[in-house]
Amino acid sequence: MAHHPIRGLVLAAFLSSMIAAPAFGQSLDLSKSTIVDLTHSFDAKTIYWPTSPSGFELKSLHNGLTERGYFYAANSFCSPEHGGTHLDAPLHFAQGHWTNAEIPVDRFVGPAFVIDVSAKAAANPDYTLTPEDIAEWEEAHGRIPQGAIVLLRTGWSARWSDRKAYLGDDTPGDATHLHFPGYGAQAAALLVVDRRAKLIGIDTASVDNGPSQDFLVHRIVAGADAAGLENLDNLDKLPATGAVVFALPMKISGGTGGPARVVAVVAK
Amino acid sequence: MAHHPIRGLVLAAFLSSMIAAPAFGQSLDLSKSTIVDLTHSFDAKTIYWPTSPSGFELKSLHNGLTERGYFYAANSFCSPEHGGTHLDAPLHFAQGHWTNAEIPVDRFVGPAFVIDVSAKAAANPDYTLTPEDIAEWEEAHGRIPQGAIVLLRTGWSARWSDRKAYLGDDTPGDATHLHFPGYGAQAAALLVVDRRAKLIGIDTASVDNGPSQDFLVHRIVAGADAAGLENLDNLDKLPATGAVVFALPMKISGGTGGPARVVAVVAK
Numbered sequence: 001m002a003h004h005p006i007r008g009l010v011l012a013a014f015l016s017s018m019i020a021a022p023a024f025g026q027s028l029d030l031s032k033s034t035i036v037d038l039t040h041s042f043d044a045k046t047i048y049w050p051t052s053p054s055g056f057e058l059k060s061l062h063n064g065l066t067e068r069g070y071f072y073a074a075n076s077f078c079s080p081e082h083g084g085t086h087l088d089a090p091l092h093f094a095q096g097h098w099t100n101a102e103i104p105v106d107r108f109v110g111p112a113f114v115i116d117v118s119a120k121a122a123a124n125p126d127y128t129l130t131p132e133d134i135a136e137w138e139e140a141h142g143r144i145p146q147g148a149i150v151l152l153r154t155g156w157s158a159r160w161s162d163r164k165a166y167l168g169d170d171t172p173g174d175a176t177h178l179h180f181p182g183y184g185a186q187a188a189a190l191l192v193v194d195r196r197a198k199l200i201g202i203d204t205a206s207v208d209n210g211p212s213q214d215f216l217v218h219r220i221v222a223g224a225d226a227a228g229l230e231n232l233d234n235l236d237k238l239p240a241t242g243a244v245v246f247a248l249p250m251k252i253s254g255g256t257g258g259p260a261r262v263v264a265v266v267a268k
Numbered sequence: 269m270a271h272h273p274i275r276g277l278v279l280a281a282f283l284s285s286m287i288a289a290p291a292f293g294q295s296l297d298l299s300k301s302t303i304v305d306l307t308h309s310f311d312a313k314t315i316y317w318p319t320s321p322s323g324f325e326l327k328s329l330h331n332g333l334t335e336r337g338y339f340y341a342a343n344s345f346c347s348p349e350h351g352g353t354h355l356d357a358p359l360h361f362a363q364g365h366w367t368n369a370e371i372p373v374d375r376f377v378g379p380a381f382v383i384d385v386s387a388k389a390a391a392n393p394d395y396t397l398t399p400e401d402i403a404e405w406e407e408a409h410g411r412i413p414q415g416a417i418v419l420l421r422t423g424w425s426a427r428w429s430d431r432k433a434y435l436g437d438d439t440p441g442d443a444t445h446l447h448f449p450g451y452g453a454q455a456a457a458l459l460v461v462d463r464r465a466k467l468i469g470i471d472t473a474s475v476d477n478g479p480s481q482d483f484l485v486h487r488i489v490a491g492a493d494a495a496g497l498e499n500l501d502n503l504d505k506l507p508a509t510g511a512v513v514f515a516l517p518m519k520i521s522g523g524t525g526g527p528a529r530v531v532a533v534v535a536k
Contacts, residue, residue, distance in 0.1 A: 030378070030512075037373040043521035053329065054344065058522060061321065061348065070487055071363040073524045076322065078346040080329065085519070095339040105305040105531055110298070219338055244298075248516040248529035251353070253311035254326060256341045261516035261529065263373055 030265075036243070038201075038232045038262040039085040045161040047205060047231065048083030050175040055083065081257045087249035088207075088228035092256040093218040097225060100255030107198045107227065110149045112243040112264060113141070114235060118155035121181040125168060127154070128184035128209050134191070141240050146196040149245045153235040154181040157203040160233065168210050182209030188217040192224040199247060201229030201262070229262060238264055298533075304511070306469075306500045306530040307353040313429045315473060315499065316351030318443040323351065347527065355517035355528040356475075356496035361486040365493060368523030375466045375495065378417045380511040380532060381409070382503060386423035389449040393436060395422070396452035396477050402459070409508050414464040417513045421503040422449040425471040428501065436478050450477030456485040460492040467515060469497030469530070497530060506532055 040046065046056045056079045063073040081100075082088070090097035115137050121127045129152055138144060159165040168179025181204060183191075188207070191197045200207060200221060207228045208217040221228055229247055249260040308314065314324045324347045331341040349368075350356070358365035383405050389395045397420055406412060427433040436447025449472060451459075456475070459465045468475060468489060475496045476485040489496055497515055517528040 035374040035377050037519075039519045041369040041519045041521040042523075058520065068482060070361065070483065072361060072483075073359055073363075074348065074350055075520075075522070075524055076346065076348040077520065077523075077526075078344065080342065080344040082342055091341055093338065093340060095341075101309040106303040108529075109303050109531070109533075214336060215338065215340075246514045246516065246531070248514065248531060250518055250527045251305075251307045251309045251529055252326065252343075252345065253309040254343070255310075255345075256343055258345075259518045259527075261376075261519055263377070263514070263516065265377075 032268050034266050034268055036234055036237045036264045036266050038234050038245075038264060039260070040160055040231055040233050042079065042084050042259065046084040047161055047163055047166055048080055049205065050167065050169075050171065050178070051173060052080050052083060054078065054080060079259065081252065081255055085229070085231045085233065085260055085262060086257055087247065087260040088218065088222070088230065088257045089255060090222040090225050090227065092222055093215060094222035097222060100249055100252045100258050103227060108247045108249070110147055110198060110245060111145075111241070112149045112151055112238060112245040113144050114151045114153055114238045114240050114243070116153045116240070117181065118153055121154040121156070125179045125181060126209050126211055127181040129182070129187040130184050131186050131190050134187055137240075144191065144195045144197065148195060148197040149199040149201065149247065150191050150197045151232065151235055151238065151245070152183060152200070152202045154203055156180055157233045157235065160231070167205060176213070178210030180204045180206075180210040182212065183207050183217045185216045185220060188220045192221050192226040197226060199227050199229060201232050201247070203232045203235050204230070206230055229260065232262060238266060242267060300536050302534050302536050304502055304505045304532045304534050306502050306513075306532060307528070308428055308499055308501050310347065310352050310527065314352040315429055315431055315434055316348055317473065318435065318437075318439065318446070319441060320348050320351060322346065322348060349520065349523055349525045353497070353499045353501065353528055353530060354525055355515065356486065356490070356498065356525045357523060358490040358493050358495065360490055360524040361483060362490035365490060368517055368520045368526050371495060376515045376517070378415055378466060378513060379413075379509070380417045380419055380506060380513040381412050382419045382421055382506045382508050382511070384421045384508070385449065386421055389422040389424070393447045393449060394477050394479055395449040397450070397455040398452050399454050399458050402455055405508075412459070412463045412465065416463060416465040417467040417469065417515065418459050418465045419500065419503055419506065419513070420451060420468070420470045422471055424448055425501045425503065428499070435473060444481070446478035448472045448474075448478040450480065451475050451485045453484045453488060456488045460489050460494040465494060467495050467497060469500050469515070471500045471503050472498070474498055497528065500530060506534060510535060
């Protein structure tokens, strides 16, 4: 903690850290910040896991004038919890751990630390984040503090929503030939167990990489009561440090996860 | 604007305004703020409009050990867009206006101005907010600035999720005998047209009060490209001014609204 004593820092410090001369204590001015949307829209092309029984379905309940003469439109929808930009609750892979609605709400809000492995992933679509990548990142930006929201940028959001390009295979019902980058198990353990990150996210379909069949990263993250964010967008619009993320999932009672709207507050 | 020049104020000003001696320019320290959840959970008891074809439905896809020996749980769900804690997009009552996914994301984030009519609503369950109530509030707290998120506290969230107590009537399919407080049309116009509030919310099932059959408040708000928030919780935990709200709806392409996770950042 001596290296990077983040717990006492003002929010302004996160936001000012991207400015040329970091000024800890400088105030955050909403009128000088941008809200960046890290969320893909839900529609018929939204990507779900290949074994998902269905995708996103929207049904119109009304769309037009009512008997009383005014316009009115409303829909209903159906969705598996784990598709599109969504949150994984610890319960997803850790029995008895927090459901979606049980996660303390302050775990959805915090400083973002963005690790960019897009160059390595471009060279190897199965690339996984390593402890060495984290060490290199911390050398440049400082130690990742407790309570961090770590976001792994692979560049994969540019492939959305081309299923074959994004997942590596678009064979319906088959999740055994997928290719996309992810977190490695050791790196995930370093982040959620040692650094005590509360949330880790990625711009691919899974925190485990495509070839994973044991979902070890999911199990490590869930077991540490951290949550996951998958299918994020626009990570290229965030600084390595300095953004503050609000990752707010639908509050599903008993949920193992669910659609999340994820935004970042970024200094202009 | 001379009266209350909010546009240049730092976020810290909103958060410090609840402290005894407002110190504009004081920094926001996340470690000295609380995140308040303004959201009801979605479950089988979640309240939808009486004419809604269905409520919230959760279906387990898996819950237990997999063939590989690790625990895994996942669900799918169905819901009409307009039930539980949710956002109304302008399209809901204004043809051709913004869908859920089209609303600029900065309209979901802003300073909260909480108007408490719970005493008047306790005496009259059909009470509607008046321009006089707003004048009285502004006399005490200052003029509501452009881009405000206005939240009307009626006290009705304490009745959640008792349908009869919350809606005034629990006859299935019948929305003609409802009783609960809301915004009045003149007050709504004052807020979204004159004051240019970007979002107005309430702790009841509708921004129009129970007896309304013409949904005039909805139409005024939608026509002004403002959004609505309904079925909010915990408004009693917010100061009249000083909180910053993040009201993030599920990003439904073509949506007329949808489930929203709404939180407020409040100084401790």
